[in-house]
Structure formats: structure tokens, C-alpha cells
Amino acid sequence: MKQKLTVCWISAGISSFMAGYLAGNVDKWIYIDIADQHPDSIRFIKDCEKAIGKEIEILRSKEYSSVEGCVRVFGGFRNPGNGFAPCTNWLKKRVRKEWEEQHKDYELTYIWGFDQKEKNRAERTIEANPQANHEFPLLDRQLSKEEVHGLFERTFDFARPKMYELGYPNNNCIGCIKGGMGYWNNIRKDFPEIFESRAKLERDVGYSILKDSNSKPIFLDELDPNRGNMNTEIFPDCGIMCYLAESE
Structure with missing residues (x-):
């Protein structure tokens, strides 16, 4: 047993x-x-x-x-x-x-x-x-x-x-790739060095984290600072529960 x-x-x-x-x-x-x-x-x-x-x-x-x-x-x-x-x-x-x-x-x-x-x-x-x-x-x-x-x-x-305490709904990694436009504009304000680092990373690998409603890529260095609302965006916790809920 x-x-x-x-x-x-x-x-x-x-x-x-x-x-x-x-x-x-x-x-x-x-x-x-x-x-x-x-x-x-x-x-x-x-x-x-x-x-x-x-x-x-x-x-x-x-x-x-x-x-x-x-x-x-x-x-x-x-x-x-x-x-x-x-x-x-x-x-x-x-x-x-x-x-x-x-x-x-x-x-x-x-x-x-x-x-x-x-x-x-x-x-x-x-x-x-x-x-x-x-x-x-x-x-x-x-x-x-x-x-x-x-x-x-x-x-x-x-x-x-x-x-x-900074207003984020989850304690995910700073600069979480699952965040929306509002989230990233908050990261731009609260953690500018991480925002810049992720923006550079996007250009280095040739892919954007964000897309608009038509699936058109939006790179962080092109993101309008007024777009998005973190309070209304779907932003899942990125802990171990996140991937366990998906098919293995």
C-alpha cells in the first residue's frame, strides 16, 4: 500500500x-x-x-x-x-x-x-x-x-x-506574457526597466506578446499608453494551477 x-x-x-x-x-x-x-x-x-x-x-x-x-x-x-x-x-x-x-x-x-x-x-x-x-x-x-x-x-x-498592493489581480511574474494591454501599461509605469526589456525581447525574437481584436500583432514599443484596462481584462493566475487545468 x-x-x-x-x-x-x-x-x-x-x-x-x-x-x-x-x-x-x-x-x-x-x-x-x-x-x-x-x-x-x-x-x-x-x-x-x-x-x-x-x-x-x-x-x-x-x-x-x-x-x-x-x-x-x-x-x-x-x-x-x-x-x-x-x-x-x-x-x-x-x-x-x-x-x-x-x-x-x-x-x-x-x-x-x-x-x-x-x-x-x-x-x-x-x-x-x-x-x-x-x-x-x-x-x-x-x-x-x-x-x-x-x-x-x-x-x-x-x-x-x-x-x-500595486493593484495587480495576481502575483504573477513581473512582465507576465499573459497580461493584456492595460496590464502592460501598468508595467510600463511601475516597472519601466522590465517593460523596456520585454519590448527589446519582442523585437529580438520577432514576435509580439499582444494582439489586437483582429489578431494583428502589437509590439510593446508601439503600444498606446492609454490602451487597455487591467481591471476588466481576463488575467489568469500563472501559478502551477494555470497549466494543470490544461490538457497534459
Whole structure:
């Protein structure tokens, strides 16, 4: 009989942390670190460790350290045919797969932070990942993202990750390729050096991150500073939940 192991893959976001906290039965907490995360993410992880009284294991890719490195090797930001994003897959998915291979003798249960609006993503996660059991504490309690953040602030006395306080809906990498025009105009203002770096990267590889409604490429160095609204754009969390909800 396999030994049981319940794992919370924390993304340095509020939802994944609160899911593990509410589950209450987590044996192992794991965070996959990427160089492009805001430096405050590690502070948040360390504060979470103190709050739960357990170590959060930090994993990193042995092949790549940054989004730019993945994009340059791949030669673009996404595969237009299947949506494959090298940064998400190589910096996170491969790392998780390696960990699973090392723990294939365990009966795994994963705790996920999908909220009440993400039932479909939770269902796809179950279908695409039969190698583990799955629990969804936020969905079970019918909690919205806003309610989860409110619960966090009422329960804990340490700060949310800095990206939330700057107005971003998720604590993704700074300069996330899944962001829209409004997001990128906020990055232009808050992190101008990263905006310029991504703009140069686009020209170097010959592909743009953004497209207009007619699928015409819009390069960052041509983006109108007034276009887009980050508050109305669909901008998914780019943690491990993001790619697990897609077909393997």
C-alpha cells in the first residue's frame, strides 16, 4: 500500500495559501520559484511558513532561470497552434513533473486554490491529472476571490504580496506574457526597466506578446499608453494551477 502524501503547491498568491490553510491536512507545502517573481514573493513565502509552522519547500528549474531565457531558446512567447508557453511549461511544469517522478511511490493528493468562479478549471484539472487526487477547499466553501482575500486579512497579520498592493489581480511574474494591454501599461509605469526589456525581447525574437481584436500583432514599443484596462481584462493566475487545468 502506498504512503499517502497531501501537497499544497503554493504560488505565492493568496488563494493557493488560503486553500492549504483551510484544508488543514497538508503534509508538504511546495513553492516553485522563478527569477521574474517580485522579490517580495519570498518574503510572503517566509511569512506563510511562520504562520503555518511548517517549512515550504522551494524548487527551481535546473535548466532555466528566467522567462527571457525560455523565450530566447523557444524563439517566441507562445505556440499559436496549441497555446504552449515555454516559460510556464519549462520553469514550472517540468519542475513539478520531476518532483512527481521522485514521489511516484506515494498516493498523492493536491490542494488547489480555485475559487467559486473557477469550477470549470477545477474540473479540467481533475481530468488532465489522474496521477493524483484533488481537493478544492475554496470551491467547497463557495468562496469568491474577494472573500478569500478578506478572510486572509482577517486571519493573518502579515502583508499580502506587493503586486496586489500595486493593484495587480495576481502575483504573477513581473512582465507576465499573459497580461493584456492595460496590464502592460501598468508595467510600463511601475516597472519601466522590465517593460523596456520585454519590448527589446519582442523585437529580438520577432514576435509580439499582444494582439489586437483582429489578431494583428502589437509590439510593446508601439503600444498606446492609454490602451487597455487591467481591471476588466481576463488575467489568469500563472501559478502551477494555470497549466494543470490544461490538457497534459
